Amino acid sequence: MSRVKELRKSLFGGRTSNARQFGMIFTLVAIVLLFQILTNGLTLNSGNLVSLVSQYSYILILAIGMLMVIVAGHIDLSVGSIAAFVGIVVAKVMQDYSIPWFLAILIGLAVGAAIGAWQGFWVAYVGVPAFIVTLAGMMLFRGGNQFIGNADTVPVPEGFRIIGAGFLPEAGPNTGYNNLTLLLGLLLCVAVVVREWRARRTRREMAADVTPMWISVIRVAVPIVVVVFATLRFAGGRVGTSFPVSGIILGVLVLIYAFVTRNTAGGRHIYAVGGNARAAELSGVKLKRVNFLVMMNMSVLAALAGMIFVARSAASGPQDGIGWELDAIAAVFIGGAAVSGGLGTISGSIVGGLVMAVLNNGLQLMGVGSDRVQIIKGLVLLLAVALDVYNKKQGRFSIIESLMRPFRRDAPTAPAPPVAAGQEHGKSPVAG
Template identity: 50%
Template sequence: MTMTAPRGSQKGHETAPAPAATTSGLTELREMFTRNLRTSGIYIALVAIVALFALLTNGASLSPGNITNIVLQYSYILILAIGMVIVIIAGHIDLSVGSVVALTGAISAVVVISYGMPWWVGVAAALATGVAIGAWQGFWVAYIGIPAFIVTLAGMLLFRGLTLVVLDNVSLSPFPSEYGMIASGFLNGLLGGYGYDVFTLLIFALAVIGYAVSQYRARQSRLRYNQTVPPFGLFIAKIVVVGLAVMAFAWQLATARGMPIVLILLAVLIMAYSIIMQRSVFGRQIYAIGGNLSAAALSGVKVKAVNFWIFVNMGLLSAVAGIVFSSRTNGAQPGAGNMFELDAIAAAFIGGAAVSGGVGRVVGAVAGGLIMAVMSNGMQLMGIDQSVQSVVKGLVLLLAVAFDIYNKRRVGSN
């Protein structure tokens, strides 16, 4: 009898906590979905906006030709968004990127069209110009201490004026066909007689496999350190959903003209800068500077050097965008790149970057840029006036920043 009572009491003790365990599991699941609302919400918003415009345009926005056009028409904004989100994470802003796009495109046009040099010499000249511009602005921001807002505002005026001087206030065109391939070329060598490009499907299938493997390895790494991970079923569901979405996108490209060369360039940039920002010392130093400048300096971060290279990088990516844009338009115009800086800034903030710095991701900025691209393209297909499009974009940007501020206050109150 002495053993029965403990057994009975033990049994009662085992069954009693069940509701508490269930409540704890539900709470943990709820926290899992809300913990990364800033980063996951942008992808949900992107899917919702794509679905909305697919309905409003009777599926025209999801046609193979239109999806290809979105990639070609907005690739340079996404390239700028990659650099801009890094600048914003560090607590700065760059208002000059549109003018830098115009100037680097103009330099490339003069070298290739006016002087008759090979197309790659024009590309090299544009890249060198972008790096020099970034070093110029980085010097004033990092070593002289002038706020980036003022330096880049001056740069916006300065480089726009230099563009007019370089082009003598006239447009230059056309580029050689090789130069045009940068933004308008396709890789579709395995198209054959299937009616779709096997090469494009193969590349995207490999990308999905790589994504699945990387996610599984990240999950196993978290488990080894006893960190919280989603249930395995939810993990598999996420991989399947992402894979289906990516392959649906690949199918649309494959049934149009194949893999755009500029999409390969964009993918390489996204992967490279995601690794830099998430896994390198330089990336962690950028987050540290934007999160708490004084603490970063006290911890040994060379703040001036990091800020300098941030702007050098922004100048380089602006030059890449300038090359892509001039290739897309098959020439250089004095008014090229007008308002590009606002599109890039909007993409970064819509993608989850914080106004005060220290927060943001490269992939999020690209998603924010895609939201702007899908909205612009969808409204154009619907025949909506340009003025109304600007109103909608402004409201979306305002709501994105308001959401960021709301999140900060909610976290602070907790």
């Protein structure tokens, strides 16, 4: 086995979804570097990274929920309207009844859950296709937003703005950096090391092939370098800014949902339902409950995203949330989910969302008008998915294969031998 092949298999599992993901990470890095050069270093500048995170965290939060909806074989077109609806409810409640902001957030989440239960009911128990239910929801809740807010812009109090425009506070001795952000970075580094160490220990205990040492080192060193770099950038920005609170909310959600979708029975049921609903039901998966919870979960996340946007904008307005569903759906598909359901990962969707975010931001930094930005984003979405579809049809399995082919001397065009799949036990094709 060549080193390249070994690396690919060990790092990314070598299967369709994971290899696609590697392709996306590769694309993300390439785009970041490209814009870093084109904008003379502005892309990775502290201030820009801070605004990048706070500008796109709510879209990425939507992408988490949307991934689960799409994996289950549905679609949700109502997220933008729900976000706008919850936003105006929360703003109004705080304005008219002077309710404290943390209570208002709970109210917002409860409204999101209620809306989700409403939509989940129609999808799961009545059997109306999610496309229709959420299309109806899109109109319903957009109208609700205008009705409650009189199509007016309603400001929110200062305290509430923390979740959208807040940063980790300054604490401890003056180190020239934001100490809490440094601490966060350190924790992440430790987590990366511990995770790799435990993975190796598990494989040894199970008497499985332990990955070569040099691969482990790469697997630890690369993320640490990235984390250290990002930490210093976020911690070293203008005083008063540091890692955004909305980014922390996003990070926590990514960890939780990645664990749920990968390592819990409930999470695997979503993939089973999306892969083959009939088979899943016959194997004892509670189809209706899974569909209900997936739709409900999406609405709760949409509510959260809506509140973060309102907090960031300091006001809830009638144009909030327009087009968000499309951004979230685009992120999920660019991140490697299958249109037919059953395939896709949380981390892939986040990477997909980041590709769009960096592209958008980089083009804006270069002063490209929003008309051309939209054209470019549309083409990127189409090409990313088309390339993958094309590669599947050719019997190769992904972008990465075609990227790697020119570098290989033996160039086999056949899919990976089944042996490779055999060695993969303990790793699921959709995990990541």
